Amino acid sequence: MRRRTFLTAAGLGAGTALGTAACGGGSSEGSSDTATVKVAYQQWGSGTVMKDYLTGVKQAFDSANSGTTLELVPIVASENDYYTKLQLMMRSPRTSPDVVYEDTFLINSDITAGYLQPLDSWLESWEEWDQFQDVAKGAAKAGDGKTYGVPDGTDTRALWFNRQLLTQAGLPEQWAPTTWDELLAACREIKGKLPGVTPINVYAGKAAGEAASMQGFEMVFYGTGTTLYDPDSETWNVGSPEFRDSLQFIKTLYDEKLAPDPSIALDAQVGNRVSEEFLPGGTLAIALDGSWQSSNWLETGGAPWPEWNDVMGQAPMPTRDGSEPGSISMSGGWTWAMTKNTSSADNAWKAISTLTAFDNNLRYNINSAAVAVRKDVATDPEYTGSNPTLEFFSSLVPVTQYRPQNTEYPRVSNEIQVAMEAVVTGQASVSEAADTYDEAVKGIVGEDKTGTF
Numbered sequence: 001m002r003r004r005t006f007l008t009a010a011g012l013g014a015g016t017a018l019g020t021a022a023c024g025g026g027s028s029e030g031s032s033d034t035a036t037v038k039v040a041y042q043q044w045g046s047g048t049v050m051k052d053y054l055t056g057v058k059q060a061f062d063s064a065n066s067g068t069t070l071e072l073v074p075i076v077a078s079e080n081d082y083y084t085k086l087q088l089m090m091r092s093p094r095t096s097p098d099v100v101y102e103d104t105f106l107i108n109s110d111i112t113a114g115y116l117q118p119l120d121s122w123l124e125s126w127e128e129w130d131q132f133q134d135v136a137k138g139a140a141k142a143g144d145g146k147t148y149g150v151p152d153g154t155d156t157r158a159l160w161f162n163r164q165l166l167t168q169a170g171l172p173e174q175w176a177p178t179t180w181d182e183l184l185a186a187c188r189e190i191k192g193k194l195p196g197v198t199p200i201n202v203y204a205g206k207a208a209g210e211a212a213s214m215q216g217f218e219m220v221f222y223g224t225g226t227t228l229y230d231p232d233s234e235t236w237n238v239g240s241p242e243f244r245d246s247l248q249f250i251k252t253l254y255d256e257k258l259a260p261d262p263s264i265a266l267d268a269q270v271g272n273r274v275s276e277e278f279l280p281g282g283t284l285a286i287a288l289d290g291s292w293q294s295s296n297w298l299e300t301g302g303a304p305w306p307e308w309n310d311v312m313g314q315a316p317m318p319t320r321d322g323s324e325p326g327s328i329s330m331s332g333g334w335t336w337a338m339t340k341n342t343s344s345a346d347n348a349w350k351a352i353s354t355l356t357a358f359d360n361n362l363r364y365n366i367n368s369a370a371v372a373v374r375k376d377v378a379t380d381p382e383y384t385g386s387n388p389t390l391e392f393f394s395s396l397v398p399v400t401q402y403r404p405q406n407t408e409y410p411r412v413s414n415e416i417q418v419a420m421e422a423v424v425t426g427q428a429s430v431s432e433a434a435d436t437y438d439e440a441v442k443g444i445v446g447e448d449k450t451g452t453f
Helices: 009-013 049-064 079-090 104-112 127-131 134-139 163-168 180-193 210-224 241-255 270-278 291-296 345-355 358-368 390-394 409-425 430-445
Strands: 035-043 068-076 099-103 149-154 157-162 198-201 235-237 284-290 312-315 327-331 333-338 400-402
Touching: 035 049, 035 079, 035 345, 049 068, 049 345, 049 358, 068 079, 068 345, 079 099, 079 104, 079 210, 099 104, 099 345, 104 149, 104 333, 104 409, 134 149, 134 333, 149 345, 149 358, 157 163, 157 210, 157 291, 157 327, 163 180, 163 284, 163 312, 180 198, 180 241, 180 284, 198 270, 210 241, 210 284, 210 327, 210 409, 241 409, 241 430, 270 284, 270 291, 284 291, 291 358, 333 345, 409 430
Parallel strands: 035 068, 035 099, 198 284, 327 400
Antiparallel strands: 099 333, 149 333, 157 284, 157 312
């Protein structure tokens, strides 16, 4: 295995010539001739994968680019708060970063708000762009046909389970439920036989943010054979029996105390506790969660757990009744995007192309346990041999689904969280919560853009 440098020559050479004006509203470091590129990202919990990665990129970038420096801007916040704080920063040239870590589901709404600018003029001459898979490029493309971010990886979602706990509960070590009923039956067996162990975590409520919408509700809902949105008719799904069935599934988990107590489930720290406390501590048997989960347990993660691969198994999330394709997954991803208010677009592009260059993307994908979006990274021996779960999570790509990529989705997602929280806390029945959701969606998108399918 050949040794790799952390920053590639290709990445350093990408983009056009650098100017000397400072970026990010005219901020600068050191002498007046130093150009500063502000790079904003989320920092939350004890994990330092992104921080360590960016620190390494900054050191190499600064050394190789006299007169230009990366300024790392960590936004210490949970996911929803990160989105809010980042959008507030991007509104003004005085506070805006130059480069931001952007969740793909927010691209269209942030374009509409005037926060981002397209990258096409640079991408068309960037040789490395051909290495990115088309599906990943599509996730970073907006409704206007332009590309607003360079993706750094993608993900899939499934059931993580503790083999030892399931065996103690009388379930097979190679457990793989084929329906919702089988999943519920397993959770009931665990609850009955293992006091003190929470059978399953499914994110629910506003505190968990998009994790509740996407890897909670949508992992259930899309297993019914329908979707939130039909792009062909540009219609949102309301009055859906499947939506109510999915809410009922979530409600059952919490009503029967198969999931964490609402005081835990509705806390903003629940994601970190699942990753770093409940699963490693053997107090949670099953987690409906993402492919990146094991990154927390690597030596570079927030909660190193050398035995994790011996203890934890993975199974696809089944469809409601086992109907084709038999399992379901949801995929998302993040991009590095350029803000509209950057004062030096060429410097910002040079930072983006460096962050996503081959060697840097390889290192980040390995340490974050991400599903690679670069073809050369996906086939690299160092990457393919880096994580024993890689093959399983990559195998879910054929059954994966994607969130609606339009400006309305973030607001609809918020209403999903509201509906989940209402049934989890008992504030509303399934029917009441679903009716409220339907009316909210009609108010967001217009009743003429809704239907039942």
